[in-house]
Amino acid sequence: MNKKIAIIGGGNLGSAIAEGLLKNKFCDPADITITKRRIESLKKLSEKGVAIISDNAEAVQQSEIIILAVKPYQVSDVLHSFQTKLTQKHLLVSVATGVLISELQEIIKKNIPVFRAMPNTAISIEQSMTCLSYTNANESQAATIEKIFSSLGRVVIIDEKLMEAATILGSCGTAYAMRFIRASIQGGIEIGFDVATASLIVEQTVKGAAELLMQKGSHPEQEIDKVTTPKGCTIAGLNEMEHQGFSSSLIKGIAVSYKKIEKT
Ligand SMILES: NC(=O)C1=CN([C@@H]2O[C@H](COP(=O)(O)OP(=O)(O)OC[C@H]3O[C@@H](n4cnc5c(N)ncnc54)[C@H](OP(=O)(O)O)[C@@H]3O)[C@@H](O)[C@H]2O)C=CC1
């Protein structure tokens, strides 16, 4: 890749993107610049050859692909701080939650390609699910951005009106899955395993379950049918989980997260 990448906002997600790009050797570490106001926390990335600075305008001037990864309420100020440096060479990619492409365009006041990307933190290990929407990009510009995120996991192009739903399902989804895993580990300890063994069993089991669906293209309930012996322990436990509101609590949680994102 002969384009330089600036990540504006080296927090949880910005750093995870940089880590992923280093891990898969997508580009030379020196072709990545990452910014934040207090740069001390980016020491590890700096040691790997990534340029770390606090001057956003300088990072933008040096790069072609700009990934904006600051908190939603910081987007306006941060974009204004480098708006004058944006030129036709730039592709702007925002990962900020709830900030519309039209709002970004209103601030930058330039007719450049604008993308919204919604990855998750597994991007640091090239296992993100990233939803993408864009405007003003030609085929080759869209392909460039798709290539970056495809190198860091799976990508789906969606209508921007689904971007908030994508945030909940794909990005917040990492946290929901972690809670399922944590609860299973706690259950595993209660029935006799030490924490390390319980963690290994749960992590590999969850990974295997997801892979089964992805590789076979089957529905979860088809796979459940293969596990539930009549009068057996699986169905007894599953039914008790449902009596306690398992599926319902997940669906309700997703709906509440979505309502929250719509309000902000
Ligand atoms: N975390 C996640 O899993 C996901 C997050 N998102 C979205 O991505 C965005 C970033 O989230 P997240 O990484 O969690 O947030 P963080 O708060 O961890 O990261 C934001 C970073 O921006 C930096 N920052 C703030 N002001 C500036 C500035 N003026 N110039 C340069 N850097 C600045 C902050 O560092 P400092 O204060 O030192 O400047 C901070 O490290 C948010 O909009 C979030 O909604 C989307 C999908 C998933």
Ligand SMILES: O=C(O)[C@@H]1CCC=N1
């Ligand atoms: O919790 C949040 O608001 C952000 C959006 C996706 C992940 N974190």
